[in-house]
Amino acid sequence: MKDMRNKLIPMLFAMLVGCSHSLFAADAVSFSGDAPKAVIMGQYFNLVYSSNTEVEDLRIAEVSDYFEILYGPSTSESHQSTYINGKYTSNTSYGFTYVLRPKKTGTFNIPAATATINGSKYKSNILTIKVLPSDQQGGGNNAPQRGGASQNPSSSASSSSASVSGDQIFIRAIPTKTHVREQEGLLVTYKIYTRVDIVGLENPKFPEFKGFMAQEIDLPQNRQWSMENYNGVNYQTTILKQTILYPQENGSLTINKGTFDLVIRVKNRNTRTRSIFDDFFDTYSDVKKTVSTGSLKIQVDPLPSGKPADFCRVAGNLTMSSSISATKVKANEAVTIKIKVSGNGNLKMIPTPELTFPADFEAYDPKVDNAFKNTTAGVSGTKTIEYLVIPRFPGTFEIPATTISYYDLSSRSYKTLSTKPYTLEVAKGDGTSANIRSNFANQEQVRLLGSDIRYLKKNIKLEKVKTPIFGTLGYWLCILLPLLLLGLFMIFNSKQVKANADMVKVRNRKANKVAVKRLKQAGLYLKEGKKEAFYDEVLKALWGYTSDKLNIPLSTLNKETIEHQLEDYKVGEDIRKEYMDILQTCEYARFAPGEGTQAMDELYKLTMDVMNKMENTIKR
Amino acid sequence: MYRFLSILLLTINSLNGLAQTSQDSAAATPETSKTQAAQGASAQSLLNQADVLYSKGHYADAVALYEEVVAQYGISAELYYNLGNAYYKSERLAPAILNYERALRLKPGDRDARFNLEMCQARIVDKIDPMGMFFINRWFNAIGNYFNSDSWAGLSIGLFFLFIGCLFAYFFARIGWLKKVGFFTGIITLMFSILSMFYSAKQAYQINHPDEAILFTLSVTVKSSPDQSGTDLFVLHEGTKMKVLSTLSNWSEIELEDGNIGWLESRHLEII
Numbered sequence: 001m002k003d004m005r006n007k008l009i010p011m012l013f014a015m016l017v018g019c020s021h022s023l024f025a026a027d028a029v030s031f032s033g034d035a036p037k038a039v040i041m042g043q044y045f046n047l048v049y050s051s052n053t054e055v056e057d058l059r060i061a062e063v064s065d066y067f068e069i070l071y072g073p074s075t076s077e078s079h080q081s082t083y084i085n086g087k088y089t090s091n092t093s094y095g096f097t098y099v100l101r102p103k104k105t106g107t108f109n110i111p112a113a114t115a116t117i118n119g120s121k122y123k124s125n126i127l128t129i130k131v132l133p134s135d136q137q138g139g140g141n142n143a144p145q146r147g148g149a150s151q152n153p154s155s156s157a158s159s160s161s162a163s164v165s166g167d168q169i170f171i172r173a174i175p176t177k178t179h180v181r182e183q184e185g186l187l188v189t190y191k192i193y194t195r196v197d198i199v200g201l202e203n204p205k206f207p208e209f210k211g212f213m214a215q216e217i218d219l220p221q222n223r224q225w226s227m228e229n230y231n232g233v234n235y236q237t238t239i240l241k242q243t244i245l246y247p248q249e250n251g252s253l254t255i256n257k258g259t260f261d262l263v264i265r266v267k268n269r270n271t272r273t274r275s276i277f278d279d280f281f282d283t284y285s286d287v288k289k290t291v292s293t294g295s296l297k298i299q300v301d302p303l304p305s306g307k308p309a310d311f312c313r314v315a316g317n318l319t320m321s322s323s324i325s326a327t328k329v330k331a332n333e334a335v336t337i338k339i340k341v342s343g344n345g346n347l348k349m350i351p352t353p354e355l356t357f358p359a360d361f362e363a364y365d366p367k368v369d370n371a372f373k374n375t376t377a378g379v380s381g382t383k384t385i386e387y388l389v390i391p392r393f394p395g396t397f398e399i400p401a402t403t404i405s406y407y408d409l410s411s412r413s414y415k416t417l418s419t420k421p422y423t424l425e426v427a428k429g430d431g432t433s434a435n436i437r438s439n440f441a442n443q444e445q446v447r448l449l450g451s452d453i454r455y456l457k458k459n460i461k462l463e464k465v466k467t468p469i470f471g472t473l474g475y476w477l478c479i480l481l482p483l484l485l486l487g488l489f490m491i492f493n494s495k496q497v498k499a500n501a502d503m504v505k506v507r508n509r510k511a512n513k514v515a516v517k518r519l520k521q522a523g524l525y526l527k528e529g530k531k532e533a534f535y536d537e538v539l540k541a542l543w544g545y546t547s548d549k550l551n552i553p554l555s556t557l558n559k560e561t562i563e564h565q566l567e568d569y570k571v572g573e574d575i576r577k578e579y580m581d582i583l584q585t586c587e588y589a590r591f592a593p594g595e596g597t598q599a600m601d602e603l604y605k606l607t608m609d610v611m612n613k614m615e616n617t618i619k620r
Numbered sequence: 621m622y623r624f625l626s627i628l629l630l631t632i633n634s635l636n637g638l639a640q641t642s643q644d645s646a647a648a649t650p651e652t653s654k655t656q657a658a659q660g661a662s663a664q665s666l667l668n669q670a671d672v673l674y675s676k677g678h679y680a681d682a683v684a685l686y687e688e689v690v691a692q693y694g695i696s697a698e699l700y701y702n703l704g705n706a707y708y709k710s711e712r713l714a715p716a717i718l719n720y721e722r723a724l725r726l727k728p729g730d731r732d733a734r735f736n737l738e739m740c741q742a743r744i745v746d747k748i749d750p751m752g753m754f755f756i757n758r759w760f761n762a763i764g765n766y767f768n769s770d771s772w773a774g775l776s777i778g779l780f781f782l783f784i785g786c787l788f789a790y791f792f793a794r795i796g797w798l799k800k801v802g803f804f805t806g807i808i809t810l811m812f813s814i815l816s817m818f819y820s821a822k823q824a825y826q827i828n829h830p831d832e833a834i835l836f837t838l839s840v841t842v843k844s845s846p847d848q849s850g851t852d853l854f855v856l857h858e859g860t861k862m863k864v865l866s867t868l869s870n871w872s873e874i875e876l877e878d879g880n881i882g883w884l885e886s887r888h889l890e891i892i
Contacts, residue, residue: 453708453735453736453739454732456671456674456675456702457701459698460699460702462663463695465694467828468770468824469769469770469774469824470823470824475777479776479777482781483784485784486784489788489792
């Protein structure tokens with residue numbers, strides 16, 4: 001039974017282990033080595049190999065040329081179990097520690113160690129260890145307090161309380177270059193060097209990088225401390241800040257001092273209250289110390305002359321590529337054009353390359369995606385610009401190439417990058433597309449793309465400076481002459497009218513006389529018995545009288561006009577009738593024979609009578 | 621009767637005189653036209669050169685060539701217009717405005733010149749709102765800008781002739797309706813003739829008494845008196861148009877289109 005029990009426990013344990021083994025079976029086996037990156041000559045350090053699984057056979061490489069194995073391996077085992085959100089995880093790690101001491105200064109590789117785990121062989125990583133020379137002054141009295149080295153308890157007089165000398169702790173600003181060209185990147189590293197214990201860093205005041213464009217490099221959250229031999233003394237160092245600087249100005253640029261308040265823990269050596277415990281428990285106090293970095297001078301040369309117009313203010317190296325989603329589309333279908341600019345340099349300076357689209361395109365603001373990474377080699381990455389355009393009308397359109405230029409640092413010259421020009425063939429849309437414009441008629445206003453003055457005129461006819469026509473003598477004459485002409489004509493016309501009127505008057509006045517004369521002549525013919533001549537003369541007398549008296553031209557003289565005129569002159573109807581009778585009688589008698597002299601005599605008298613009557617009526 | 625004869629004689633004499641002067645000018649023209657033809661060729665080549673320079677974008681050189689043509693060969697509205705364009709393109713607004721104004725003096729109906737002038741005026745610093753004008757007044761002035769002085773003068777003479785013709789019709793026509801037509805047309809033509817005479821006179825006055833100027837200096841403080849110690853009234857900038865009211869030694873009294881009056885040194889101004 002006892003035997004059973006003795007057997008059972010290992011069995012149970014084995015089951016448990018097996019269980020746990022099966023649990024971990026899914027996880028990959030890890031096996032790695034770890035050692036400080038830098039050690040000081042003559043001081044020992046730990047070399048640790050660790051695994052997450054039990055190691056059966058560990059063999060480390062032969063290092064006896066450089067290192068002396070003082071002790072080892074000492075094994076250790078640690079378990080860690082976590083229970084988070086109902087999920088159970090557990091870790092077991094196995095460690096094998098060797099204590100080594102360097103034999104020489106220099107940088108040495110510790111080749112991979114081999115281990116047999118679960119029946120198969122594994123190799124660890126290769127470790128590189130830098131062995132620094134021991135301190136020249138002070139002889140390592142004030143040994144660094146971190147890393148693999150143990151602290152030397154018997155400190156020398158230099159570590160007096162509350163005062164730490166400048167060479168025990170300082171901060172350096174280390175530029176990679178001090179002579180650069182404009183826009184050429186340089187890396188400035190702020191590194192703290194210490195031989196004392198630092199509790200905290202307060203109030204860090206890094207300088208403003210005036211004249212530079214600064215890009216900070218992300219550092220790991222946990223500071224990595226390492227050993228470094230500076231001026232023959234070994235210091236614990238860590239990087240506080242790393243910044244890539246791109247000079248924006250020419251000439252000698254200064255990076256000012258930065259100041260830092262460091263809290264340092266120093267051991268108290270108060271002799272008065274020295275007790276028995278002091279030998280075992282040192283008391284410490286925190287001391288604040290302000291350190292500052294030196295200022296840096298950077299000589300910046302201007303970029304050579306002959307900058308291209310499309311210079312993008314980047315010195316480094318760049319590439320540009322472009323692509324289009326389609327070159328044959330239908331109207332109202334979207335097209336994307338992608339431009340990629342990638343390289344190394346002050347990429348944030350790169351302007352968005354501008355594509356000029358035809359005015360009939362609906363172009364949206366480009367989508368710009370910057371994937372930049374700040375590394376110690378400078379800012380590198382890719383800027384992606386995506387243009388989305390929608391051609392609204394069918395046709396063949398050219399999208400011209402766009403260019404940017406940069407300064408190539410390796411070839412020391414300007415280089416121009418260009419996108420590809422594209423020819424876009426837009427077919428008529430099928431009209432089913434959802435993004436058709438809500439334009440009922442397929443017409444639109446002519447869009448004004450810009451305004452400019454109108455173009456030059458052709459066919460210039462030069463002339464001498466001349467006075468205007470208005471106001472000259474010629475002008476006024478041109479106005480006056482027709483007026484004068486009119487005046488003259490009017491005067492002439494009125495005279496003529498007057499003269500005519502006079503003539504009528506005379507004739508009027510003389511009418512009776514002429515008629516009387518004619519009648520006398522007729523009387524003579526009557527006596528002589530010349531019948532025909534008599535009537536003729538009487539007619540002439542009558543016609544002539546009315547013509548003169550009534551101012552009727554002989555050409556228009558006939559009975560009707562005379563009757564009308566007489567009516568107008570308000571001659572009585574009886575007189576008119578008598579007058580017309582006489583005219584009629586005369587006309588008949590002229591050609592009719594057989595009228596006696598008595599009738600002729602009567603007619604003569606009648607005529608005289610009528611004419612007298614008319615003379616009395618028509619008073620002018 | 622004798623008096624009329626003498627008047628007639630007088631008019632004939634004056635007519636003769638007119639004919640003679642015109643003959644003189646006619647006699648003079650062949651010679652001048654010959655020299656002008658010789659000049660015309662070289663002027664034309666200069667103008668062509670200037671046009672080519674302009675189209676290639678060498679505006680300053682084009683300006684120089686156009687100015688040479690103006691100085692040596694003669695002027696025209698189109699030449700001033702082109703010169704204004706060249707100045708505009710070389711970003712010199714004040715001379716551009718000056719030359720457009722000169723082009724418009726010669727050819728007020730030039731729509732291109734007016735358009736370009738407005739472009740210039742939109743770009744200068746000073747924006748001066750003209751004093752409020754009744755819209756009929758504006759229309760009245762706008763009509764006046766359709767032709768230049770000489771065209772208006774010719775039009776006024778033509779209309780006056782028509783008016784006289786109508787008077788003849790009115791006075792001497794024996795047909796009733798012709799008299800009526802003559803009367804009313806006569807009144808209308810006389811009115812229009814007087815209107816065009818007015819426009820012609822207005823423009824002729826401006827040409828004979830140029831009193832408008834363009835400011836050529838970038839910025840000038842206008843004083844209240846013709847003296848440096850005068851009170852500062854307002855500041856004007858390049859390209860502003862103004863009217864010169866009077867001059868006193870080397871100072872000019874100017875009036876802006878908005879009615880502000882002040883003094884500035886004449887050297888800042890260029891008369892249109």
